[in-house]
Amino acid sequence: MNKSNDSHLNKEQIYKAMIDESELLSSEREHLSGCSECRAELEDFEKDLKLLGQTAERFVPLPKNRMVLHEKAGKNSLFGWRTSFAAAITILFFVITMHSDSMKLLLSNKTDVANSELYSEDILMTEVNNLVENSLPAKHLFISREEDTDYDEDFIDFVVPSVDDELLSVAVKGGNVSC
Amino acid sequence: MHLPNQEKYPYSGQDRKSQTVILAEMAVAGNTNAFDQLADLYYNTVYKMVYYRIRSGMDAEDVTQDIFIQVLKNIKNLKDFSLFKSWLFSIAVNKVRDFQRKKRFTSFFGVFSGKDAESEQENEHEAGAESGPLESVIRQNFWKQFEAILNRLSYLEKEVFLLRFIDQLGIKEISTALKKNESTVKTHLYRALKKIRDDGSVKELLKENMP
The missing domain is CATH 1.10.1740.10 (RNA polymerase sigma factor, region 2, helix turn helix motif)
Known part of the structure; x- marks a missing residue:
């Protein structure tokens, strides 16, 4: 890329010069200032881009509407402030109302349901306990006299003796089962 | 107002x-x-x-x-x-x-594509009415070619090129506007110039649109 004073600048150096001449080496800068050919190439490219800018500017249509700044900005912020304030108040009101009503309803419902469930469970458990203690109805207990009996385990063993395992196995082997 | x-x-x-x-x-x-x-x-x-x-x-x-x-x-x-x-x-x-x-x-x-096309047609029609049908055609043709040239550049190359040569901002101003350092701006500008100059599209565009 290093150029001697008498060799022309290449395309890359011309682009560099277009962007910022100080990007060139001092020898390149020196050449550019003295060489009419390189200067013409650079100026030609610069002229093209300047013309492109001018043509683009010429072809931009004129704006049709007046710009409204303060009204729009003011209106927007005022409208935004009012709307958001009203929306916040409304939402707050609904939230408080709904929350308090639903909480009340929920709490009252909850206690009612809990109480009724406890009550029905109590009734059920009383019936179950009664059935465990006295499997027969009261009049049948009276007939069977079971209501007065208080059998202990010794009595039950006496009435229904437990089966001796050894005797039972012998009896099974012999093919006789006797009680 | x-x-x-x-x-x-x-x-x-x-x-x-x-x-x-x-x-x-x-x-x-x-x-x-x-x-x-x-x-x-x-x-x-x-x-x-x-x-x-x-x-x-x-x-x-x-x-x-x-x-x-x-x-x-x-x-x-x-x-x-x-x-x-x-x-x-x-x-x-x-x-x-x-x-x-x-x-x-x-x-x-x-969404809104129909509305956009309609309003754009209206806009072009108004521009045409303002400057005459021939000028309107030349204008449309210019912007089509202008867009084609820019489409060959990356986003940053395009932005830097437009800011420097169309909006006429200095390197320092571009660097501040894009929040990029000056050497980055120069690198992108260099790439943009290389692409634009090498294919001769700018010369062609100017030849067609010179008054």
Whole structure:
């Protein structure tokens, strides 16, 4: 890329010069200032881009509407402030109302349901306990006299003796089962 | 209410810069008239900058208005008023990009495409009525070729090229507007120039559209 004073600048150096001449080496800068050919190439490219800018500017249509700044900005912020304030108040009101009503309803419902469930469970458990203690109805207990009996385990063993395992196995082997 | 009028401010670059600083300071102090003058001063520059990128007059007006509304809202946050133009262009670049994203999104889902085409036709018709049918055809042809040239560049190459050679911003201003360092700007500009110069498309475009 290093150029001697008498060799022309290449395309890359011309682009560099277009962007910022100080990007060139001092020898390149020196050449550019003295060489009419390189200067013409650079100026030609610069002229093209300047013309492109001018043509683009010429072809931009004129704006049709007046710009409204303060009204729009003011209106927007005022409208935004009012709307958001009203929306916040409304939402707050609904939230408080709904929350308090639903909480009340929920709490009252909850206690009612809990109480009724406890009550029905109590009734059920009383019936179950009664059935465990006295499997027969009261009049049948009276007939069977079971209501007065208080059998202990010794009595039950006496009435229904437990089966001796050894005797039972012998009896099974012999093919006789006797009680 | 503003009526864009470029001729109203025939300032040179330095005058315009000092005028901008004074107006911006007054606008931040709450002077709405100063802000109106500042908007008038830059309206045409910004409107054209937007038009080069989206090539629809109606959309360019809307986007330009959005840009100035954002400027109005945020000018108090600008620390150095001498950087106003770069700051304005950074807002404009972002707004245009947002607009292009939205447009791509809506056209992808086919929303408003009919309405857009209709309004664009109306816009072109009005432009044609203003300048004559031949001028209208030349104009349309120019923008088609202009778009074809830019489409060969990457997003950053395109943006840097437009800012430098069409919007006439300096390297430093581009660097501030795009929040990229100067060497990155120069690299992208170099690549853009190489692509544009090598295929001779600019010369061809100018040959066809010279009066």
